[in-house]
Amino acid sequence: MTNTSNVRTILATDCGSTTTKAILIEKQGDEYRLTTRGEAPTTVEAPFDDVTIGVSNAAREVEELSGRKILDDNGQVITPAAADGSGVDLYLSTSSAGGGLQMTVAGVVKSMSAESAERAALGAGAIIMDVIAVDDGRKDYQKVERIRALRPDMILMSGGTDGGTVTHLTEMAEMLRSADPKPRLGIGLKLPVIYAGNIEARKSVEDIAGDIVDIREVPNLRPTLDRENLGPAREAIHDLFLEHVMQQAPGYAKLTTWTSAGIMSTPNAVGKIMETIARERKIDVLGVDIGGATTDVFSVFGGVFNRTVSANLGMSYSICNVLTEAGIANIARWIPFMADDAYLRNQLRNKMIRPTTIPQTLRDLQIEQAVAREALRLAFEHHKSLARGLKGVQTKAGVEFEREATGKTLVNMIKLDMIIGSGGVLSHAPERAQSALMMLDAYQPEGVTMLAVDSIFMMPQLGVLSTILPEAATQVFERDCLIKLGHVVAPIGTAKDGEPCLTVAFKGSTTEIVPFGQLRLIHLKEDQTQEATITPARGFDVGAGKGKPITVTLEGGVVGLILDTRGRPVVIPSEPTQRVAKLQEWLRVLGLAVHTSAPE
The missing domain is CATH 3.40.50.280 (Cobalamin-binding domain)
Structure with a gap:
């Protein structure tokens, strides 16, 4: 086992199916921080058939950007660090290359x-x-x-x-x-x-x-x-x-001789950092990594970790699977402009046959983000069905034969403290408010929940680091990886638009009264907190019971504090014109652009 007491520099790589990503973490004073990031194409397939070439290329970019010598003359990571300052104290890697x-x-x-x-x-x-x-x-x-x-x-x-x-x-x-x-x-x-x-x-x-x-x-x-x-x-x-x-796998035997600890599978590593954060903060966490082919969901409720992978739900290769499983009507309900079903189907088929393309217009982006909501929702339903307690019956000695009733799901949205979104469609959305709205619509959090995204998808590297040096992983995760979008307050219940729903009284400041059917954004910045008493109307619940107030400390983020009184489940008008008007209203509240014309 590597001695971690004097570790000052850490190189961590994640060998993905298409891209190998490298991050350099350095100790600055008493704190570990991400200083440099590099990436290069993964080289597990022909003509290279050697994963270490991609690792060396990604590390070389880190070398050039940081001005620090990391590789020897043969392109191998120097570890431990030499007396002249070259190399790193710790080199770790994760991988999903070669199909995971x-x-x-x-x-x-x-x-x-x-x-x-x-x-x-x-x-x-x-x-x-x-x-x-x-x-x-x-x-x-x-x-x-x-x-x-x-x-x-x-x-x-x-x-x-x-x-x-x-x-x-x-x-x-x-x-x-x-x-x-x-x-x-x-x-x-x-x-x-x-x-x-x-x-x-x-x-x-x-x-x-x-x-x-x-x-x-x-x-x-x-x-x-x-x-x-x-x-x-x-x-x-x-x-x-x-x-x-x-x-x-090609080149992995060589790579294992470079690393300071065993190579970990990428999803396993992401799960480790989720577990570490939940344990250290003593909170319940829900995380998602939505990719081109699969969507992974992670949760820690009451200290119990669960992970599921929906191998048929993704945003490029698997986008038509989302269409098949969700149905065109469920995707169309999130599209904030008038569009016929044939147009939407063709857009999704185009994406499937050209999986590396990115949206060129706002309209294309909004269609993709509508699909993302359904992929996230379906993967979450799958997760809830597996993340549950046990309840079995024995009908013959020693053999389980039937299950009278399945155990209750461990997923309890009213107790959930944080949702973390990762993957291209969430981490790289043009506006952070778009990520917030996608997670709001897909997961429909209840009570008071923090929304956050992974800034540049470094959770795998931090996950493997958390098994060796948990304090370094936690510090980098909080300072450089996690971007807080802001708290969302969402009462459980339903009513008619405009009926009383929620009152938020900020201590020593204003009071916000929000009727049913609205989104409201309060401009509360990152690291800004505000104590508030939240009082739901009769028939609504924010965690203490119907009509009962709670006093909490609300935190802002890059989007702000969101008050969501759209009901649980979210109520969307079924009539197309009304639906488009309502969706556009919600976009405007979060400062997002809307379309006023139908597609050609």
Whole structure:
């Protein structure tokens, strides 16, 4: 383990599927700050087939911008720092290049052990290719064909409570043996299988499939019906990712000899920084990373971390999946000008076949941001369905067969303290108020919630740093990464437009009375706070119960303090002319441009 007591300079890289990003963090006085950032194309594919070339190129840009020598004559990162001041004390890296971590999960019962396995894999930063379960409705030969065809990086197998029957698990092991699955990378290697099921079935599973696949045993994901133990499986996934996937990807074996700690998968690293922030601030956090192909959602509620990936929801390659899943009517309801369905569909299809293009007009941008609202909403619905407590029933000794009622979701919007948005459409929106409005419309926060965005998407690098030097990661996250947009106050309830809804009395200052159906912006700057008593009208709730006031300290941001009385769920007029007028009214409140003419 690297000695971190005298660390003054840190280089951290994130090898993405298209771009490798490098950041230089330096200690200034008693505080760590981001000083330089560089990027270069990722070189994991032909003609280079060596990820370290992209890393060296990104680090070289940091060298040129900072005036500090970081690379030796062979293009390798110098670590630890030399006596002449060259190099860095710590070099860390994350990666999602080469398609990230792709997994299949298998469980006895789809809604119980398979769902626990899914939560464990998603939390470890995996993209799940399929969920195989005894009761998933497919015939055995179909499951065998599916397992054989998928070629994942690894399989997570679970099921049964400790001490229960072993029949279903041995059947699954027989299925694995019949399928004889091969890993995505590494010719001639056995596919890694993490076994996290009934302890009594371990030996049988090993005897049946041990010569076909590489079995790694960890404690049961569900030792009892009402307890979940995801930690050991997540750690095993991470270790196998380094041992199997990273070692086979072009150039990664070389890169691991450069780094001061193991390479971490990008989504796993983003999850780590979310966990660190929630723990250190003692708050509940919801985070999202919306990309071109996938949307990752992270949450920490009551200290419980969950991550989900919606691998079919994104803003370029997957934009037509959003259209299919949300429906054209749900996208059109967020578009602040008159446009027919055929026009909208064509715009989205154009984006899908030209995924690297960016909007050229305000109209194009507003269509894209309407799609983003639906992608964020759908990914959040998926997250809520998996981030939940446990409630199971046993109908036969030791075997879970049915779930009378699913556990309640852990996502509690009224208790949520902060929403953090990341990914191009949120981090790089032309106006920060556009990011705020997208998150407001998609997540519809309740009570009092801080909205924030990641300035330049450095959360992966800070996530891996948080496992080595948490104070440095936290300081850089708060000073250089997190951009606070401002608090939003949103009462739960519904009424007719213009009816009484909310009164906000600022201590020693003004009182704002906001009727139902409005957005209102109070110009409260970053780091400005104001104590206020928030009183909802009868029938509305801001956290203390219907009609009951709360006294809180409200904080501003680059957008300001937003008072949202549009109802929960947000009420949008169904009549097109009224809808466009209402959407344009909300845009104007936040100082955003509107269109007055229909598209040609």
